[in-house]
Amino acid sequence: MAKNYFPQAIQNLAESLARLPGIGPRSAERLTMAMFNWKSTDLQILAEQLCQLHEKVVVCENCGNLADTELCFICSDPRRDRALLCIVETFLQIPVIEKSSSFKGLYHVLGGRLAPLDGMGPENLNLQSLKKRINEDKVQEIILATSPDMEGQATAHFLADLFKDDDVTISRIALGIPVGADLSFADSASMAMAINQRREID
Amino acid sequence: MAKNYFPQAIQNLAESLARLPGIGPRSAERLTMAMFNWKSTDLQILAEQLCQLHEKVVVCENCGNLADTELCFICSDPRRDRALLCIVETFLQIPVIEKSSSFKGLYHVLGGRLAPLDGMGPENLNLQSLKKRINEDKVQEIILATSPDMEGQATAHFLADLFKDDDVTISRIALGIPVGADLSFADSASMAMAINQRREID
Numbered sequence: 527m528a529k530n531y532f533p534q535a536i537q538n539l540a541e542s543l544a545r546l547p548g549i550g551p552r553s554a555e556r557l558t559m560a561m562f563n564w565k566s567t568d569l570q571i572l573a574e575q576l577c578q579l580h581e582k583v584v585v586c587e588n589c590g591n592l593a594d595t596e597l598c599f600i601c602s603d604p605r606r607d608r609a610l611l612c613i614v615e616t617f618l619q620i621p622v623i624e625k626s627s628s629f630k631g632l633y634h635v636l637g638g639r640l641a642p643l644d645g646m647g648p649e650n651l652n653l654q655s656l657k658k659r660i661n662e663d664k665v666q667e668i669i670l671a672t673s674p675d676m677e678g679q680a681t682a683h684f685l686a687d688l689f690k691d692d693d694v695t696i697s698r699i700a701l702g703i704p705v706g707a708d709l710s711f712a713d714s715a716s717m718a719m720a721i722n723q724r725r726e727i728d
Numbered sequence: 729m730a731k732n733y734f735p736q737a738i739q740n741l742a743e744s745l746a747r748l749p750g751i752g753p754r755s756a757e758r759l760t761m762a763m764f765n766w767k768s769t770d771l772q773i774l775a776e777q778l779c780q781l782h783e784k785v786v787v788c789e790n791c792g793n794l795a796d797t798e799l800c801f802i803c804s805d806p807r808r809d810r811a812l813l814c815i816v817e818t819f820l821q822i823p824v825i826e827k828s829s830s831f832k833g834l835y836h837v838l839g840g841r842l843a844p845l846d847g848m849g850p851e852n853l854n855l856q857s858l859k860k861r862i863n864e865d866k867v868q869e870i871i872l873a874t875s876p877d878m879e880g881q882a883t884a885h886f887l888a889d890l891f892k893d894d895d896v897t898i899s900r901i902a903l904g905i906p907v908g909a910d911l912s913f914a915d916s917a918s919m920a921m922a923i924n925q926r927r928e929i930d
Binding site: 570 | 740748750759762764766773782785786796
């Protein structure tokens, strides 16, 4: 909204919405006009939800996931396997793994990954409580689920090294060709990984 | 967000945002997480902007545009030509025309267009005040800027007919090939319009 074609209240809201990722000035204008057509009560509900976002959401004191109470829904679930620990960079990765319905253990959120250029070293990761959990919860296996990019891989190697003397199995999520992908269009790095880490069919 | 992978406050906000046009459940989730990273004060500002949307925005009592005060920024501008009136379907079309910097008259918002199938007849359009304005403001020309689709065209014809006995020039915005478009890909309807309504070069 370069010029004042709209009333101030509309421009103010559009400018706030334009701060969101993927929302340009034109989309922000369109969203604002859509909201303008909402009922006042619905706008009020949305306003309350915004105010409650920081008030009501807490960080799970066990794993670092977002939570409604002190413990997140995963840490407070007695059916989860406490001997299996999946290490992720941020809480955003937990829903992705949960939706795959293939992991029944607990998580540990590092709160970042090693990125020396951005000033992220081991001291910036949530490692103290990780060590404590591995000992106290008698963890038998840790799955390193950091991202498959350079920094994520480096973080995985760092962690594998850190716990190599502990009495715990260390595994890394499998990297390769995504399921359902057309092999003709696979990228070289994934293809190389798929060949190098091929599995014998038994 | 099919399952409760996120705390309730995050899910509630995402569900509200997913009601916006073009925002699916996944985008809503992404926007919510982005907002979660905002400062609390910024969230509060956004919440206030939402609450003020209906409170602070009024409808211009002259033309039907959105406004900060009784008269919109166009109707209250003494430099605008009051003898020239542009008729639009909704206030959303006013910024589009204003951005073209080619119109210096006033607007009149119909508040819809003729759509018999949707139960929109002449009685649902803002016609009483239009007649009054044409007389009182000594309007010399009305430009019909309804949309170039079937219902917009029908509304333009209806209005042209309605004012044909008044002492006023009635014109319709030019329809044809959009400026800057590749003629190879022009649609048939626009091409036909461009041929039929061709202008002699003088």
